[in-house]
Amino acid sequence: MFAFKSPAATQLSLHPVSLFAIDSRISSHRTLVGFVKNALGIDPPPLPTEPVFANRFYPWDESPSPAIRERAARIKAQAKCPVTGKEIRFTCPLSGIPTHYSKEAWENDTNYHKNKIYEKLRKVNIYEHDLRSGRPFPEFDFPGEQARDSTVNMTNWDLFFYTRQFYSMDTEFQLATVTKMLSYPITIGSILYKYSPYNLIPKGPVTLEGLKSLAALRYTLRNNAFATTKTRPMRIFILGARAESQLPIHIWKQLQFLFPAQAFEINFIGPECSLLEQDSNYLSSDSRIVKRVDESLTLAYYPDYFDKFHKAQDFFPYDPYNDIFFTFHPGFASPESSKTWMGDTMKALLDTKCAIFTTGFSQDDIMKDITSVQDTYGEEVDMLMNPIKNVFGSTKWELNDLNPQQVYQFNMYIAGFRGKRYHTVKA
Structure with missing residues (x-):
């Protein structure tokens, strides 16, 4: 026992x-x-x-x-x-x-x-x-930093663990616990990595506009690998941050280890982005915490909605070569959260013209979210990546306590879009 x-x-x-x-x-x-x-x-x-x-x-x-x-x-x-x-x-x-x-x-x-x-x-x-x-x-x-000339195989979890020299996980129990935590940073890494598992249409889900956005971001990562002078960190914005903002710092270092020459600034944004350990309460909306882990990784917590910071120009200027956005299980189409997401927040997101990637608990979940964005904003949106099963989704099954027959996995599906950069002009 x-x-x-x-x-x-x-x-x-x-x-x-x-x-x-x-x-x-x-x-x-x-x-x-x-x-x-x-x-x-x-x-x-x-x-x-x-x-x-x-x-x-x-x-x-x-x-x-x-x-x-x-x-x-x-x-x-x-x-x-x-x-x-x-x-x-x-x-x-x-x-x-x-x-x-x-x-x-x-x-x-x-x-x-x-x-x-x-x-x-x-x-x-x-x-x-x-x-x-x-x-x-x-x-x-977990393994530490890898050599700068090392290549990681991002085909699936098994090959990722092997080429990054993780502990040999022989059981589904071990995979479940580790993939649940690593799903967030490695999902981001799989989008940015030069050997991403997601290919251009028709062999993959990435659209031509998606290739343009990803090429810009990967160009920055590649150039910084050979740069002799320091450039500003690549900014990763995680909107509606909850569980992902509570992950230990060493979990987020696994993302930075994939890009040894690149510094990252990860911005967690949302009312539930930071829990105060001493009293189990969230930060107030006028608070902000910045944790500088080391010279290559900074974590920042902004406990309010993104449109507030966007209107105040706190993050200006945005740069498609250096900035990328993620929303994990946002619920764009959910009756409980669509009003919050699909108004000023989505307008602000699309206004950045930067790549936005989103995940869902299931294929149905992410299809509803993407359809909601397209139906609401129509020609203001460019699809970057059509909905597809996430290679680095969690393998751990979770339970909805309010409906104990409903099970799901974190980050099971992924898709990408952005605000349209070029509008058609009638001659």
Whole structure:
């Protein structure tokens, strides 16, 4: 049985100090594993502390983790059964997550069983228990700066990890925890990198206008790699920043490591961009924090909407060769957030004439967002990259507690657009 962490202790798994020390028994075991594999071609049984499905599955309302038991109670209190519309009382025995009003409702839910929704829910279950299991997390021992002439393969997560010399991640548990954190910086890196996995139409999703914008940004990165004098940092603007602004600094350094000669200034913008650790409250709108990590990376937090800073010309002048914008899961088309996004904020974004890339939880999600932008602003928008599955989306499945049959992955799809630079003039 594992010693499960409290919710507070679980947060430590995101920080670079306490969990980077690899337990000597694990290291010895991995050495033995390598020897046996080479000599006999078979795998010895895993240590009891290593994650497998059998030792990570618990019904949520009987979980060893208090945080997960509380989450199960929250689902039962707030979510509704998809069959009866009543409160949820029954925990699915296949996934371990509360999903229905009763066993009878669970049995009669043909969509649930036909589409095997319980399989993804089961993964949500075991991923959450793995994070709280107390096992060593050697996969968080990230590599440092690479040589300037090194080339990283951005074809997929596996080749990226291999060519960047990450810890060998042999299980989906390790991939889930690491890709969730790295998805934000490496998604940005995959757009800017000279060997990006996204090609020009018709072989890829990048439009001709998209190629122009990306060529300008990559020209800056290439020239700075050979420059003898310092130039201003490349500015990355992340609008509507939430979880991405809470990532530890060493996670964002992985982006800068892809471009050893380039300095970056990452600007997190939005009312929820910075949480004060001492009282769990967000910064007030008239506050601003700038953290200079080192000479190559600066993080800045602006806790208000982008249009406010745009009107005040705080970020002027914009430069398509040095500035790029990202919105992660913005919800342009969502009833809850479309009014915030599609008015002054979107007008300000398009006015910059810089490249804007956005992600979604699903294909349907991102298609709705892009359609909303195109329908609202029409000929004021140039598409840079058509919606496509994000090569560096998170592999960890997440759960919507208000609808426990809805699962998603962060940054699953990506697309790009910008304000139109050249307008047609009638002769």
